[in-house]
Amino acid sequence: MSEPSAPPQPSALPGPFIRRAVLDDEQALVSLERRTWSTLHSVQPAPEPPYDAFFTHRNRPVHVMVxxxxGRTVGFLRLVPPTQLACNAHVRQIQGLAVDPVxxxxxxxxxxxxxxYEDALRQGAGRITLRVLGHNLPARRLYxxxxxxxxxxxxxxFLLDGVYVDDVLMGRPLTG
Structure with missing residues (x-):
């Protein structure tokens, strides 16, 4: 007689689904921005009503991954060319990363x-940069x-909540 097999282990929770943003994501992204706003990671003033604009002429859906x-929007990342100059077209910059507490x-x-990283490489970039507040240790550790x-x-x-905070510039190559 064979030994009884161990009970099946629960599978890991499914990972996130990542996709390019579309205009119809605007309200979900506005809501996410409101839920995640903090002086830990933002130098912008707290969002105030009306809470209706995420996308702008400089912040378009093509720049945002969701x-x-x-089926619920729980994060976004904004990836843009840092300037319009041809001499640094090989660089992409993360200008926003937020994850809902849930x-x-x-x-x-x-x-x-x-x-x-994959998107930047597809665009011909070889380097990616970002700025992070010095006191945002969880984000700095992640990066x-x-x-x-x-x-x-x-x-x-930056002067945030009465405290001067460093602006930390970080970068990494995308290719070996």
Whole structure:
């Protein structure tokens, strides 16, 4: 007689689905921005009514990747050319990454970053950069674990909640 087999283990929670944003995502992204806003990661004033604009002439759906879990928008990443100059067309810059608290710990930020690397490579970029507030240690740890290194610091660049906060410039190559 054979030994009874171990009970099946529950499968891991499904990872996020990442896709390009569309105009119809605007209200979900506005809502996500409101839920995640904090001086830990934003130098912009807190969102105030009316809460109806996410996309602008400079922030278009083509620049935004959306993360979904169980059909719900739980994250976004904005990836743009840092300037309009041809001499740095090989660089893409992350200008916003947010994950809803309900999606944290489920690989959403890493999945968005991975999608950003792939998208930047498709666009011909060989380098990716970002700016992160010095006191945002969780984000800095994430970026460092993804291969980003500190390339510069602007000490006391922002006054947030009565405290001067550094602006940390980070970057990484996209190719070996």
């Amino acid at each position: 993360a979904e879990l169980d 999606g944290r710990g489920r690989g959403v930020a890493r999945a968005l970053l991975s999608a950003a 460092e674990s993804e291969g980003f290194v500190v390339e510069g610091v602007l000490p006391g660049e």
